[in-house]
Every structure is written in structure tokens, then in C-alpha cells.
Amino acid sequence: MSRISILGLGAMGSALAATLIRKGHDVTIWNRTLLRTEPLAAIGASVAASPAEAVAASELAIVCVVDYAAARAVLALAGDALRGRDLVNLTNGTPDDAKSLGAWVEAKGARYLDGGIMAVPPMIGEAGALILYSGSGALLEKHEAALGALATCRMLGEDPGIAALYDLALLSAMYGLFSGFLHAGALVASSGGKVADFLSLLRPWLEAMSGTLPDLAEKIDSGLHSRNVVSNLAMQTIALENIVRASEESHISPDFIEPMRQLAAARVGQGHGGDDISGVVELIRKQK
Numbered sequence: 001m002s003r004i005s006i007l008g009l010g011a012m013g014s015a016l017a018a019t020l021i022r023k024g025h026d027v028t029i030w031n032r033t034l035l036r037t038e039p040l041a042a043i044g045a046s047v048a049a050s051p052a053e054a055v056a057a058s059e060l061a062i063v064c065v066v067d068y069a070a071a072r073a074v075l076a077l078a079g080d081a082l083r084g085r086d087l088v089n090l091t092n093g094t095p096d097d098a099k100s101l102g103a104w105v106e107a108k109g110a111r112y113l114d115g116g117i118m119a120v121p122p123m124i125g126e127a128g129a130l131i132l133y134s135g136s137g138a139l140l141e142k143h144e145a146a147l148g149a150l151a152t153c154r155m156l157g158e159d160p161g162i163a164a165l166y167d168l169a170l171l172s173a174m175y176g177l178f179s180g181f182l183h184a185g186a187l188v189a190s191s192g193g194k195v196a197d198f199l200s201l202l203r204p205w206l207e208a209m210s211g212t213l214p215d216l217a218e219k220i221d222s223g224l225h226s227r228n229v230v231s232n233l234a235m236q237t238i239a240l241e242n243i244v245r246a247s248e249e250s251h252i253s254p255d256f257i258e259p260m261r262q263l264a265a266a267r268v269g270q271g272h273g274g275d276d277i278s279g280v281v282e283l284i285r286k287q288k
Helices: 011-021 034-041 051-057 068-082 095-107 137-148 162-190 195-210 213-222 233-249 260-272 277-283
Strands: 004-006 026-030 060-063 086-089 111-120 129-136 152-155
Touching: 004 011, 011 026, 011 034, 026 034, 026 051, 034 233, 051 068, 060 068, 068 086, 068 095, 086 095, 086 137, 095 111, 095 129, 095 162, 111 137, 111 162, 129 137, 129 162, 137 152, 162 195, 162 233, 213 277, 233 260, 233 277, 260 277
Parallel strands: 004 026, 004 060, 060 086, 086 111, 129 152
Antiparallel strands: 111 129
16 A cells, blocks of 8 residues: 555546545545545545645655646645655646656655546546656656556656657547547538448548558658558548538538648648658658
């Protein structure tokens, strides 16, 4: 059994605390709104009166609040209690946010591990939940039994910003999928079709297309976008243009698909129509 403090009891923080309690850990909780502590106190959590008290109660403190500014504000209230403690931050933000907070925490004499939760609250403690980590590998190794009770742990490196970067990259792919689904659903519904019925076509199509990702990934990594092209960008740009036109004819907003059409058209305009669609990445990423 480990002594662990949870600071921040939103939906995710509450799920983290409840899971640790259920799995036999000694949990101390703190939240600005005391009312949120009551359900967890009822199942065995100790309630701290302040962030300093919460941090002092355990060797490991986990922060899960709305953003990094809130995390720093909460930890500033912990003051000298941070010295010698292990801190895991599971707040969503940018790589620069993570690096800045990590440096600030370490300057206070604490060890820092940043994490990105790839799960929704009901998944915490269950199969399929994943948390990405970066920062102090020694901290993760020391507390892996406790952190592993929450989700599968995946260490990405000593740079504290990497977990946040990969978290947002995974979310970017997810939102791209969702935006495509919403646009497709609007098109189908515009003709009176049922989106639920359309899924019987959509899901196997997306699964088949996901098989092209390893090839596209290799082309992005190598920069060789003209190698082994099956459907070139010029052809795909025509399809994108037709999606936009069909959307307008059906009185559907093309806002989701229009940026991709513009990028593809610009890449073709640069003379890369024979390349694969992976070449669009060259317009997305800025040259350092």
C-alpha cells in the first residue's frame, strides 16, 4: 500500500482517487470546493485542508486540474512542503507548459513527472486505459506499482514535454477522425439517410484505410513522398474538390474539409501532384 495524495477532484481527479482507494492505497485528497471531497471521504479518503497538507501527507502527489496555470497556482500554495516530494502532473497542456512547470517544481526541490491520460474517467483502473509519461524515469520506476493501478504506464523519455506532445498528437488524430465522421454524417443525412445505417459502410472502410498509415508514416519520416504512390495527390485533390462542391450543393458546410482541400491544392500547385498525400505534411510543419 502506498500513500498518495490527489490534488484536484474534477471528473478525472475523482476517478484517479477512487481507483487508488479501491485498489488498497492510502489516499489523501484536496480540492478547492470541499463538497467534491465528500463522496471520496465516504469510501476512505483523508481530506486535507490545504495543498501543503495534502503534499506533506504523502511521498507521491498527483495533480489533476484544469490547466497548467491552475496546477502552478495550486502547487504554489504547497510551498516548502514540495521539497523532497515526488510530483506527477496529469494536467492537459502543451509541451512548453510541461517543461516550464517541471523546471519550477524541480527548483522547489521536488522530483517531477509529467503525464498525458489517454482515457476517459470511467476507463481509469480498467483494461485499455493508458497514461503517457515523460520526465523523471526514476520517479516512474519508484511508483510504477501505484501508477500502474490507474492505467498502463508508457514512458516516452526524460524530456518532460514529450508526454504532452504525444497526448496532443493522439488527440489531434482523434479529432480529425471525429470531424471527418461529422462531415460524412451530415452528407448522408442531407439525403435523408440514417447515419447509424451508414456505419456499416464507414467502419470497414476506415479500418481498411488505416492499413495505409505505416506507408504514409515512412514517407513522412523519410521525406520520400513520391515512392510507391498508389493514388497521387492530384487525383485526391479532385476528390476533395468534389466533396466541397457536393457539400455546398447539399447545403452542408465544408468547413471541416476545406482546409485539407486548400493544402492539397497548394501542394499540387508547387509541382507535387504525383506525390502521395503524405506530402501535405510539408505544408503543415514549419521549417525550423
